[in-house]
Amino acid sequence: MDRVDILIVGAGVTGLAAACCLAERWPDKSILLLEKHETFGQEITSRTSEVIHSGIYYPPGSLKARLCVAGNRLLYDFCEKHQVPYRRSGKLIIARDEGESAQLAVLARQAQENGVTDVEWLDRPGIARLEPHVEAVAALLSPSSGIFDSYLLMEKMAKIARRNGAMLVYRQLVIGIRVLEAGYQVEYQEENGARDVLMCRCLVNAAGMHADALAAMAGIPVDQAGYRIYRCKGEYFTVTNAKAQLVSRLIFPAGIRELKGSGLPVIKDVSGRLRIGPDAHYAPSGSLDYSVNPANAAQFLAIAGNYLPFLEAADLRPDLAAVRPRLLVPCGSPPRDFIVCHETERGLSGFINLIGIESPGITCCFSLAQMVGDMLNGVFAGT
Numbered sequence: 001m002d003r004v005d006i007l008i009v010g011a012g013v014t015g016l017a018a019a020c021c022l023a024e025r026w027p028d029k030s031i032l033l034l035e036k037h038e039t040f041g042q043e044i045t046s047r048t049s050e051v052i053h054s055g056i057y058y059p060p061g062s063l064k065a066r067l068c069v070a071g072n073r074l075l076y077d078f079c080e081k082h083q084v085p086y087r088r089s090g091k092l093i094i095a096r097d098e099g100e101s102a103q104l105a106v107l108a109r110q111a112q113e114n115g116v117t118d119v120e121w122l123d124r125p126g127i128a129r130l131e132p133h134v135e136a137v138a139a140l141l142s143p144s145s146g147i148f149d150s151y152l153l154m155e156k157m158a159k160i161a162r163r164n165g166a167m168l169v170y171r172q173l174v175i176g177i178r179v180l181e182a183g184y185q186v187e188y189q190e191e192n193g194a195r196d197v198l199m200c201r202c203l204v205n206a207a208g209m210h211a212d213a214l215a216a217m218a219g220i221p222v223d224q225a226g227y228r229i230y231r232c233k234g235e236y237f238t239v240t241n242a243k244a245q246l247v248s249r250l251i252f253p254a255g256i257r258e259l260k261g262s263g264l265p266v267i268k269d270v271s272g273r274l275r276i277g278p279d280a281h282y283a284p285s286g287s288l289d290y291s292v293n294p295a296n297a298a299q300f301l302a303i304a305g306n307y308l309p310f311l312e313a314a315d316l317r318p319d320l321a322a323v324r325p326r327l328l329v330p331c332g333s334p335p336r337d338f339i340v341c342h343e344t345e346r347g348l349s350g351f352i353n354l355i356g357i358e359s360p361g362i363t364c365c366f367s368l369a370q371m372v373g374d375m376l377n378g379v380f381a382g383t
């Protein structure tokens, strides 16, 4: 039976970053990544806004806040070093009335607490100088927010992970985990239905939408642990090219739907395309429906038209839909924090769960990977 030191499940951005960083940290350890699709990035990471967040929106002290602030710098450094296209375009977080200006004040304080120190207040003339076609009474400028190409990021990570000695094997679905005295026996299935097993000392669960199912395979009572993932769908609409040039930065309303607000982000990507979204609504569990309902354009227009006054119904085209791996919260509460847990208390030494890795998960990918490495340090210290 094959045996590896570290098995990573999932070749989205979380698993790829772990493969890259762990292989660099431990060149003498055998590292294997198994992915069920024919290549990397076929699930959550292929349908995102491609924003490098600065860390303003997340509660102080949360993993999302800490890992985002650290991950922002690590991701820019990686993109620069490995020629992944990116732009430090900056983001305007806008207020449309006094109530939202008060929300901006809260976000400005939160930014400071989170260590995002480059945020500037803008009044109407300040906004007009940067974004003359955006309607807002006040804004926070976040210069360290940016955009990047997520496909090329993952392609580069996969290359580097391999160069550092990690093995990435596609078309392998992990279907079972047996807990051994020191490690795990993992059963996996190839596309043709053939099954095999391997042993690993450590297992990193980076299975995205299916991370709860993988935890359950190791015997973790998912509901009791609070690990159950619910699907929260988001749709995007693209703005026609003629109007896309009227905006040059990321425009985020003070309250965004993703975080239980009412506004929709406006995303200017590295190719110059302008998109509005994602919105947020719960999707039936089990469904991965990526269709965009063209009728929702009216609602997008009603919301985004408040701050993009040039927008007309004919400017919006359905773009893509995505599904967030959201951890359950009581009705009306904000989203929960990431779960990054070395499951030693459950007697699962070397088993790391990464669950509920929704936005800003890409921005955090390298800081998450560093955290995983730090957690595994102890396992290898005595070997």
Ligand SMILES: Cc1cc2nc3c(=O)[nH]c(=O)nc-3n(C[C@H](O)[C@H](O)[C@H](O)COP(=O)(O)OP(=O)(O)OC[C@H]3O[C@@H](n4cnc5c(N)ncnc54)[C@H](O)[C@@H]3O)c2cc1C
Pocket: 009, 010, 011, 012, 013, 014, 015, 034, 035, 036, 037, 040, 041, 042, 043, 044, 045, 046, 047, 048, 049, 050, 051, 052, 053, 172, 173, 174, 175, 206, 207, 208, 209, 210, 211, 214, 234, 278, 322, 323, 324, 325, 357, 358, 359, 360, 361, 362, 363, 364
């Ligand atoms: C609409 C939307 C917009 C977003 N925008 C941003 C953004 O602008 N900036 C940002 O920082 N973050 C953003 N995020 C968050 C970010 O996209 C996610 O945090 C990140 O992509 C999660 O990556 P992942 O590797 O954990 O999951 P995935 O990319 O889904 O990867 C998990 C992989 O595991 C594989 N897998 C699952 N089960 C098994 C199994 N049993 N055996 C083998 N393989 C398995 C899957 O096939 C998949 O490839 C956004 C998320 C959404 C939904």
